[in-house]
Amino acid sequence: MIRFDHIFKRYPNGREALSDLSLELAGGEMAFLTGHSGAGKSSLLKLIALIERPTRGQLIVNGQNVNGVPRSKVPAFRRQIGVVFQDHKLLHDRTIFDNVALPLIIAGVGGKEIAKRVRAALDQVGLLGREQSQPLELSTGEQQRVGIARAVVSKPAILIADEPTGNLDPDLSVEVMNIFRRFNEVGVTVLIASHDVLLLNRFPVRRVHLEGGRIVPSSDSQPVATPRTTPPAADSRAAADAWLAANPREGSGPRTPRESRLLDPGKFLGQEGDA
């Protein structure tokens, strides 16, 4: 799904952010990108979202070589990728609904379909019923969840997040990570950059550790890869359950149908078909 092949990234000021980096993420895989700030995590994510272009090397995203994407095709390219930011990047003069609907409006989706999918996405992040709120009326954790809803509303095959828990306290961070896990469970390829090792230790997910723009073996003892078919480890599942129990939604049915829907890619976001 994502393949870095001897990628170099050098900025105009001469700083080399990535050097000879090779990395492959399979479709439906989830991985954490770790490392100190300045290690190249953000640069790597920016290459995937075509915010920056590689200086040298080949980067294949969703079957497309980014070097072959002309400037005019960049918007269409970005629509295949959901991006979550540390600072949410919500538009403060619009409602939650309008914020989440933005990618669908850009894609030219019809009004009724937009309403349906926005509600489904907000449901996924536990914010159904807050459509008409303004972003600043929400807590930071809720704003981050709106950011996630916006990233997934157009059902991208790839979801990338740059320090999505950077501004959140530990409990909220676990919540947000669980949301990412659930999207991964329905087949979305997820890559999350974070330096919060304590938080990441709670999730048995593949780690990619960056140092000075290169991949180095991870310093801690977590398992390297966890394919999405592997059931979540007990502690992660427990955390997710705890979160779900702590956030009952009005009108939500018993746990079982929700769980089954979340795990069924065909019903992802209430849609038939691909995810």
Place this chain on the structure above:
Amino acid sequence: MGAWFTRHMQTLVGALGRLSQHKLATLLTTLVIGIALALPACLHLLIANAQIATNNFDRAVDLSVFFKRPTAVEAVDRVAERLKQRRDVASIEIITAEEALKEFRRESGFGAALDALTDNPLPHALIVHPKGDYATAVHLEELAKDIRALPSVELVQLDTAWVNRLQAILEAIRRAIVLAAGLLALGVMAVVGNTIRLDIQNRRQEIEVTKLVGGSNAFVRRPFLYTGVWYGIGGALIAWLLTGIVVAVLREPVGKIAGLYGSGFQIQGLGLDPTLILLGAGIVLGWLGSFIAASRHLREIEPS
């Protein structure tokens, strides 16, 4: 297609809503555009009304043909018949020497003095009314030359000087209007473009986010284009109101002047066509101004 149309309408209405959030700034910008559009509109009114006021001008350029004395009335009739055949002649009045004398006696008040004359000193005359299409200076001169060439004709009177002058003046004003309209159109585009440029700077973050989630340049540009169109429509409306005020203020004094000249001339406002042209010019200029500004400045804003 339906969704596409709905989306455009929403953007259009959304742009209007955003403008209405900054009423004073919007009003001032629209006012500047309105004044810039009103100037050529008013000059157009000046020309249009001058043409209406001088519309009886093909009557004013009749030719007076005086015959040599003595010429028989029958010969005058024959000349009149021949001239009537010409395609540039609408009609001909014959004024015989006797009729002319009677009229002169009646109008001049020299009745007693004329009685002292044994002979009628006046020649026979024709008044030639040219057709409207041929009431131009060049044609009239040609017609006069042809009539002068007739052996029985003594004199052809044609006062084209004032026609030439008026036409020259109107032509000069018309050119000035085109020039002024061109300059003012540039001004309108500059005003709209600058306003849009500031708007883009204020909404930088929104533009970045939209591009991050896959919005194309065209998508990001669209609301700004509609904003420009609204400025144009608003400016055209203000210009239309301003010309209406000008016409209303001038109607009475101009009517008075016309009355003093014995004319029933009434100043005319903008007709339907000029109004539509005004509106169309507003829309096109607003769109163009915002298009240029948005294309230039949106390209520079890329997420980082």
